[in-house]
Amino acid sequence: MDLHQGLAIGPCGIEGLVSAYVLANAGVDVAVYEKEEQLGGHAKTVNFDAVDLDLGFLFLNPARYATLLEMFDSLGVDVETSDVSFSISHDKGNGYEWCSQYGFLNYFAQKKKLLNPFNWQNLREIIKFGNDVESYLGSVENNPDIDRNETLGQFTKSKGYSENFQNTYLAPICGSMWSSSKEDVMNFSAFSVLSFYRTRHLYQQFGQPQWLTIKGHSYFIKKVRDVLETKGCQFKLGSEVQSVLPADNGTTVICGDGSEVTYSRCILAVDAPAALRILGKQATFEETRVLGAFQYASSDIYLHRDGSLMPQNKSAWGALNFLNSRENKTCITYWLNALQKIEKTSEPFFLTVNPDHTPKNTLLKWSTNHAIPSVAASKASVELGQIQGKRGIWFCGYGFHEDELQAGMDAAHGFLEKKSSYISVGCVIFIEKGGRIFTFKGNMEKCPLKTVLKVHKPQFYWRIMKEADIGLADAYIHGDFSLVNENEGLLNLFRILVANKENSAASNKRRTWWSPALLTASISSAKYFVKHLMRKNTITQARRNIAHHYDLSNELFSLFTGKMMQYSSGVFRTGEEHLDVAQRRKISSLIEKTRIEKWHEVLDIGCGWGSLAIETVKKTGCKYTGITLSEQQLKYAQEKVKEAGLEDNIKILLCDYRQLPKEHQFDRICYERCCYRKERGWLGERKNFY
Structure with a gap:
């Protein structure tokens, strides 16, 4: 029998994979068991008539599953309404x-x-x-x-x-x-x-x-696996877990082929009946009572x-x-x-659960089990925490597919025992409907302030996730939350946020991207409030932010940017000078200062509506690549390049600077107006820009 100091997760459906992702990012040595030869469980994608169809995550409620959206964002997986x-x-x-x-x-x-x-x-x-x-x-x-x-x-x-x-x-x-x-x-x-x-x-x-669906479907499973492999995760595919036995030095996982490995702890990412079957006679009275309350029904599903x-x-x-x-x-x-959002096809695609007859033109059929919302199960779901981790074993996987994802995160966070917050100074307390209380407490000597928020509506979290600080203002205006101390509660909240921002600045280099200053790893949406308030400009978030601003309409921006469609200030010699003259002077000055020659390849980060690109190529004949995250700017710039007959020299791309191929070299890089558009340290991920 082998001994292993890490943690076993199995059998590994999507909830187990999510647990593995959270734990591996926290530095835990993880082994993943899966009886099939591929990962993902329900999260599978099939292709018919050159159309990808996701059969796992049909849709997500953003207010309820904010933690999952965070995971997708960190993986670079786009979502769409x-x-x-x-x-x-x-x-x-x-x-x-x-x-x-x-x-x-x-x-x-x-x-x-x-x-x-x-x-x-x-x-x-x-x-x-x-x-x-x-x-x-x-x-x-x-x-x-x-x-x-x-x-x-x-x-x-x-x-x-x-x-x-x-x-x-x-x-x-x-x-x-x-x-x-x-x-x-x-x-x-x-x-x-x-x-x-x-x-x-x-x-x-x-x-x-608005609801969300994963853009690109369930291929994010591959991205999760890639991350896990870089973290040294072991994949034991084709290994069906027969039993899990508590041992003096951990838990022993026994597979169908007779192999036995003992791990320090284990997560059973299966439904309740399967968990009891795997535990067998080793299941305690409490485990049997709680897990036995979950009853399941089988359904036939047809694509x-x-x-x-x-x-x-x-x-x-x-x-x-x-x-x-x-x-x-x-x-x-x-x-x-x-x-x-599948474009029009010759015939629509449908997914039917338990039809009264076999559908015509059936493409695929499979069966699945789902939990019945009985009174006993409702009570057991509240009591599940009483058996979690008691013998080094955690349980997850008792709901709809999107609930299973959340359950996987919850089990991982329970294993990590992160019950304290990452707030560095001060104290923020959330009281949710239902009476749940979440306390974030840091060093009270550095900042003795405390504030208590009463969350009235789940929209509160959605507004924060979508619009950060502006979302906080909207949530306050719409009554999504209130302060217990009506006189100084809001002021103290701002003081605490500012104090934490300043306190975390010094230690920012020591932090990894997944441990922001005011974030706990617990299960409630409340735990992700401040992370979204101070969110990083991830690739997905950057696209949303740019679209929210620049995709209002080109007609709107043309009202105040002049013929050159330049958003930044021109170079004026007199107060009476026309805007277009000042903008042309600025562009000429930029071309002169960058000393661009005909044989140069130029990269323009945030190329806007393409004026700088067109004028530069007209004057120098160089090769020019402009990138933007605005679809409206892209369309306008490409049209102007075509009108100027410069398609051979100018490429305008819808692309984030972090997604440019690292092997592609440029002779000149232009980033106009960067001083006020990017926070300090924005080039951290692309140190090859110099």
Whole structure:
């Protein structure tokens, strides 16, 4: 039997891979076990008709999964907005069909149903349902003593919802998501189901929020593996974990081939029944009680091109389509073209879970298990922390695929035991709805200030993630959070942030990119508040920032930049001189100072609308490469280069300076107006620029 001082993760689906990534970046020696010959579990990408289809992460709620977005960002994996409208079709359209995509208009996609009183009653109840859900969840989350054993049936009865509403709204959605009958659905945990509705905005009829999907699909698995390999991670592919046995010196992992290796600790990244099966008789009473409460149902999933498993009325098509038959048999069809922004294809691509018949034009079929939101499971999810790490074993993998990703991070952070914050001075406390309290405390002697924030809405984290300090202001204006001390709370928050910024400056060289000054490695979105407030200008974030500013419109900038379309100041000799004259003088001065010759290759970082490139090549005949992150600037500059007939000499690229091939050499590098656009140290990643 081999001895290993590191940590084992297995079997390694996507949640295990995420755990490995977090741990390896923290310097932990990791071994990954996977029974298949490839990594990733559910996160697979297939190609049909030259179209990549992601079958793992269909969409993500940015407010809920901010930590995952951080991971994607660090890997250079782009995300893009996704249509997550939903529709319900009852009895193949003979009952009724409606879609949330265009609000009120598509609620009555069947115009003949406009005068049907049942539809109007249903709409009123959906609106009431949203209000009741918010009120119920707020009450339960803010009062830990309230019993969470209420079922969905008890909730609907206490609120007086009609049978029509239950049969045409609740049953199709819940039955489709959890492959269950109406009777089973009504016995689900009200808290779990209603939390699911709120997280996915399934009662929001009008003004659907933005969701995100991974751009480039699940190829990010390869990027994760590349990072892990550079960190020395061991991959044991084709190795099925049969059992994990607690030992005096750690945990012993036994595989199907009879091999045994003992590790200091282990993460079981599998569903609850599989975890109990692997532990076998070694499972403790508490592990059996908590994990045994999670029950699962099996579902058959088909990738196909059969439009009959969509609403009959095309105007009622949504990204998520809940179908309900007259016999109350349910299924859900995902319209991949809408979810993943796939350009028009000869036939649409669909993903259907548990259809009542095999779809025509089926491309792929597989099965999966998913947890049932029972009252017992709801209670067990709260108690899961009681068994985590008790014998050097952590557990994760008990929800939807995106939940599994988060669970993988949580397990890794639990292993790292990072319960203290990285705040260097002062104290910031978050109180979330539901009563969860998160404390960030640093050196109180250097900064004795303390402030307490009450987070009222999850949008708070999303605003911070999107717009950093401006997002903080927006969140405050919109009432997403408040300060316990109304007089000095906000002022103290700013003082603490400034003090930490200054305190971390001296130690910045000692920090790695993944340990910012005010960040904990715990599981709550609150832990990532200040990181996003002080976020680094990553490649993905830089693209978003530039697009947010420069892609407003070229017409707008032309109003104040003159004919030369130069954003920086010109060189004026008199106060009355025309802007265009001053801009031409500036460009001539730049060309002269850089001493560009005909045989030179020039790189222009942030080339704007291309004026400097065109004037330089006209005067010198050199080869010129301009890069920008603005699509509007790119389009304008390329058109101007073409008009000038200089395509052979000038290339304008949509590219970040950090993505330029390192072997490409230039004779001159221009970066106009860098003094006010980049913070000190921005060239840290490209020391070959000199």
